[in-house]
Amino acid sequence: MDVPGIPQALAQALAQAASAQRVALVGGAVRDLLLHRVHNDPWRGVPDLDLVADGSAIALVRRLEALLPPGALRAAQEHGAYGTVEVELRLDGQTVLLDVATARRETYPQPGENPRVVPGLLADDLARRDFSINAIALDLASGELLDPHGGQADLQRRELRLLHPHSLRDDPSRLVRGARYAARLGFRLEAGSHEQARRTLAAWPWAWHSGERPGQAPAALGTRLRMEFELLLLREPWPAALAILQDWGGLTLLDARIQADRHWRRRLQWAGRAGVPLMVALVAGAADPLALAERLQLPHRQHRLLAQWQELRQRLAALQPAAGGRGGPASVADWCSALEAPGGSPEAVLLALITGTAPRRPLLRWWLRWRHLKAPHTSAELIARGMRPGPALGAELRRLRQERLALERP
Structure with a gap:
């Protein structure tokens, strides 16, 4: 299967690398390929591909570098804790971004906590994903399309189906991601997944603290929620995505008042025109905006x-x-x-x-x-008239400005 956006030199190098180490194209690139859509990085407009390798991701990157023309690999940033490497390639005048990951499996020690990740196989990696439409892989050695969770059928039905019965309990931020996909692709939430969302949100809000007891939201979840909302506001048609999320009851994840708010669209539209961060305008609708900002770990x-x-x-x-x-x-x-x-x-x-x-x-x-509006005279003019620099000069400038403001209509 040909994948749009992959230069011939990269396709050949991946095929050679896959003969020594199982490599698969996964996630959005495969989903969009099946939907006959081009999968590009939204910021740079260049191909953005997710690869999963059985074994070391950095070993695969080094093998690719040896197989590609000299200088093709422009940058590689390894994230050892997650077993991933971000790669930028330049081939035939075209930039291609790769996100190369070691196949892994994960477990959630407590609801909402960051998962515990250990190396695994491709099947494990597909099983840990959010929705079935993102759990499809293309084996680069055999060309076989791997769909163990029925994602192709959901693509045909234009449905978002959560992969596991406790997907949202493990990570409620997946519901925000679902709203992003629904707005971008025009999909609806599958009935069973909708019921899972209803049950999860009915138990919300969890108490926010830094511990790990069941029924309480750890700080890590606040960070993930912020990241998902930032992506929604920056990369997606956010009016549609937020409306979908509100229809699902998902704005409760931020605040009950925001969930009940019917004016967020106007507030965010004005914010966009005024250059105010959309996230700030959204959080401003909360019952306690500063507490929510703290939970989400908003930038300073x-x-x-x-x-x-x-x-x-x-x-x-x-x-x-x-x-x-x-x-x-x-x-x-x-x-x-x-x-x-x-x-x-x-x-x-x-x-x-x-x-x-x-x-x-x-x-x-x-x-x-x-x-x-300023005082009718500058500090230099007042000094020229005999005033000395100091507090009295500042007080006089303020008095003169007050007199000028008094001429204005409220």
């Missing part, structure tokens, strides 16, 4: 943005009584003071706009105009 910059937004929410809430109370409406200076407080950021104001934290008009006016 995203966590900090959420913290700044939370602090801004408190400052803006303090303005609300003034907006309609006896003291009259908040002044432009009041708004600027709240929006420009030390420790804040313009990005936090954008997030406040996106999430509807406060009335939109003053936030938009600040973003488009007020923040750009």
Whole structure:
């Protein structure tokens, strides 16, 4: 079977290597081949192939390097803990990415925990996968298509079928991956898998902690959930994928309030236009966004943005009584003071706009105009008039700016 995207030199080298060590093409490349789709890396638009070897993955990479033309192997990064090697090849003017893995089997010591992985055979490697459509392999020596779990039939039915009765209990993040595939391929969740999702989610939320007792979610699961949601938001048609996941009840994996939220689409669309990370906009819909950010181990910059937004929410809430109370409406200076407080950021104001934290008009006016207004005189001009550099100069510049802001309409 010819595989689109594999240069002839690589195909010949793989065939030779497979005569000494069993090698199979697995996963998305085989699935997409059977669906008559091209399987490329979504970022670089080049062929991206997953290979599984019975035996050492690094040994296979070294054998390939010896069989390929000099200089064809541009980079190889080994991940010893997982028995995998990421490879970049350049052949006939074409870049090809390989993910070469030692065949392995895995067990889950506790629900949601990282699996324990040991070397195995190709059959073991296929049996550990998420959905049947990803458990099909092409043996590169014989050309035989291996489908021990009925993945081809599920492809024809356009169904996503979990491989095991406890697939989601072992790793609930597989449901997020399923929503990614459903949105990308137009597949539906098979009835038995749908029931498994219902049962798993009915037992959710597990208590989050760092231990390993049953019924509690370990920290490792939070990291896997974050990675799956990041892939969903960056690589997939995310409006469709999130809608599918919400229909399955899967947004509960993040937070019950996000699962019940009917405004996430608008919030994320605005975030995309404003340059705010989509993950931040999604997490902002949680009952406790900072706690969720901590569980998911969001990058520091995203966590900090959420913290700044939370602090801004408190400052803006303090303005609300003034907006309609006896003291009259908040002044432009009041708004600027709240929006420009030390420790804040313009990005936090954008997030406040996106999430509807406060009335939109003053936030938009600040973003488009007020923040750009300066004192009518510069520090150099004031010094030329006799003021000395120091705190008094700064105070005078602030006073002059306040006077200018007082001329603005709220």
